[in-house]
Amino acid sequence: MAKITFLGAAGTVTGSKYLVEAEGKRLLVDCGLFEGSRELRQRNWDRLPIDPATIDWVLLTHAHIDHTGYLPRLTRGGFRGPIYANPATRELCNLLLPDSAHLQEEEAQYATRKCYSRHKPPLPLYTVAESQQTLTQFHDIPRTDAFQIGPQFSVRPHDAGHILGSTWLELTITEAGKKMLVVFSGDLGRYDQPILNDPESPTRADYLLCESTYGDRDHPPGDVAAELADAINQTAKRGGAVVIPAFAVGRTQTIMYYLKQLVGQKRIPDLPVYVDSPMAINATELYKNHPEDHDLDFSHQENNGDRDPLNLHEVHMTRSVEESKKINDVVAPCIIVSASGMASGGRILHHLAHRLPDSRSTVLLVGYQGEGTRGRQLLDGAKYLNLFGESVPVRARILELGQLSAHAGKSELLRWLSGFQSAPKQTFMIHGEPSGLNGLRDAIKAKFDWPVTIPEYEQSFDLTV
Numbered sequence: 001m002a003k004i005t006f007l008g009a010a011g012t013v014t015g016s017k018y019l020v021e022a023e024g025k026r027l028l029v030d031c032g033l034f035e036g037s038r039e040l041r042q043r044n045w046d047r048l049p050i051d052p053a054t055i056d057w058v059l060l061t062h063a064h065i066d067h068t069g070y071l072p073r074l075t076r077g078g079f080r081g082p083i084y085a086n087p088a089t090r091e092l093c094n095l096l097l098p099d100s101a102h103l104q105e106e107e108a109q110y111a112t113r114k115c116y117s118r119h120k121p122p123l124p125l126y127t128v129a130e131s132q133q134t135l136t137q138f139h140d141i142p143r144t145d146a147f148q149i150g151p152q153f154s155v156r157p158h159d160a161g162h163i164l165g166s167t168w169l170e171l172t173i174t175e176a177g178k179k180m181l182v183v184f185s186g187d188l189g190r191y192d193q194p195i196l197n198d199p200e201s202p203t204r205a206d207y208l209l210c211e212s213t214y215g216d217r218d219h220p221p222g223d224v225a226a227e228l229a230d231a232i233n234q235t236a237k238r239g240g241a242v243v244i245p246a247f248a249v250g251r252t253q254t255i256m257y258y259l260k261q262l263v264g265q266k267r268i269p270d271l272p273v274y275v276d277s278p279m280a281i282n283a284t285e286l287y288k289n290h291p292e293d294h295d296l297d298f299s300h301q302e303n304n305g306d307r308d309p310l311n312l313h314e315v316h317m318t319r320s321v322e323e324s325k326k327i328n329d330v331v332a333p334c335i336i337v338s339a340s341g342m343a344s345g346g347r348i349l350h351h352l353a354h355r356l357p358d359s360r361s362t363v364l365l366v367g368y369q370g371e372g373t374r375g376r377q378l379l380d381g382a383k384y385l386n387l388f389g390e391s392v393p394v395r396a397r398i399l400e401l402g403q404l405s406a407h408a409g410k411s412e413l414l415r416w417l418s419g420f421q422s423a424p425k426q427t428f429m430i431h432g433e434p435s436g437l438n439g440l441r442d443a444i445k446a447k448f449d450w451p452v453t454i455p456e457y458e459q460s461f462d463l464t465v
C-alpha cells in the first residue's frame, strides 16, 4: 500500500520532507533544513529514520533552504539518486546550497575560535564540497508540463507565486494499477502582488498537503509603499540607518522594487542603498533569465531610465567581505538590505551588531520570523541580542512590515483551496506552528467541512484509492 511519512514541517514551519512510498520505491518530496530553536536544529544532526541510500528520487517544490537545505546531508548519508527540480529552482540551489554550507563552515570555525560549540571540535553540518556534490545530482524537469519520475510516480508542477521557480505539485501515484493524486502545496505566495504571478489554483486531489504558515491570520491591511516610506522618512529624520534583514531571493528584490518606486515618486529621499549579499545579487540576475515567473521588464536597464525596475544602476551591490565591512563606516541615513531574512546567519549579523545599539536606527522585519530566531527575538521586544557570542543592546527601533511576506495569508490560503471542486479524502496541515495549523484546520472545517489531520513528526499514513 502507498504510504506517506512526515519527516519535517510537521507541527513546525521548517525542515520540509515528505517521504512517499509505492511499490517498494521511495520518493522524497522536498528535503529541507530545520531552522529556529536548538531542539529543531538538533534534528539536522540526528540520524534520519530511514536510510538515505534507500531513497530513489527527490522532488523539490522550490529552492528555499527549509525545503532544500538538508540535501547535502542526504548525499552524505548515501543518497545517489536524481534530484528533480525546474531550471529556476536548480539555478537558485546552485547559489543557496553552497552558501548554506559556507555559513555552516564559518559558524564552526567561529565556534572553534570562541569555544562556544557543543560539538568538540565544532563541525559544520556539511561542507561546501559536499554541497557541490549534491548539485551534480540535480536534473531539470519542466516548469509546468507533466513529468514521469518512474512507473510509480508522475508529477505536474504549477506556479505557486512564492519565489522564482516556486511550484505546487500534483503527484500521481500508481500502485497495483490504481492511481491516486496527491497535491503538495509547497509554499504558496500571495495574490495581486508586484513582481510574481498569482498562485495557480488546484481543482482536485485525493490527498492534499497544505502549508499553514499564516493559517491563523491575514497580513495586516495597509499600503506597503506608504508604511515603508514612513519608516524610512522617520529614520532618515533621526539620522539613522534602516537595516532590513531580507531573504536574498524574493524579499530583497521586492524591497528594491518598492524603493525604486518611492524615490521615483519623491516619497522618500534618495538615500544610499546597500544590498549586501552576494547571493541576492546573483539571485537578482536569475530574474532576468526567468521572465516566465514575473512581470519585471529589464529590457531597458542599461538606459539608466525608468525601465530599470530594481534600480540596479544605482543600488550599491556589495559582493566582497571588505566592501561589506566598509558599510559600517557609512554615515547614516542609509538603507542596508542583507541576508538572512530571520537574522539566523549571514552578513546581516554584523550590520545588526553595528546598528542595533544606535537609537536613531530602525530594523525593519519584512518576512516570516521563525520561532527561536534572532528576528523573532527582535519582534518579541528583546532588549539584548546574542551576536557573535556577545550580548548587543537593542536600542534601534524594531518595526514589522507584515504585508511584504512571501506567504499567503489565511484568506489567501482559503482562496487557493476554493479551487477544489470536491473535497480531498484527507487534508494534511503542514508547514505551520501550532497556531497556524489549528487556525487553518478550523477555517477549513468551517468553510468546506473537509476531513483534516495535523500529522506529527515522523508519523506515517497509508494512502488508498
Ligand SMILES: [Zn+2]
Pocket: 062, 064, 162, 187
Ligand atoms: Zn519558501
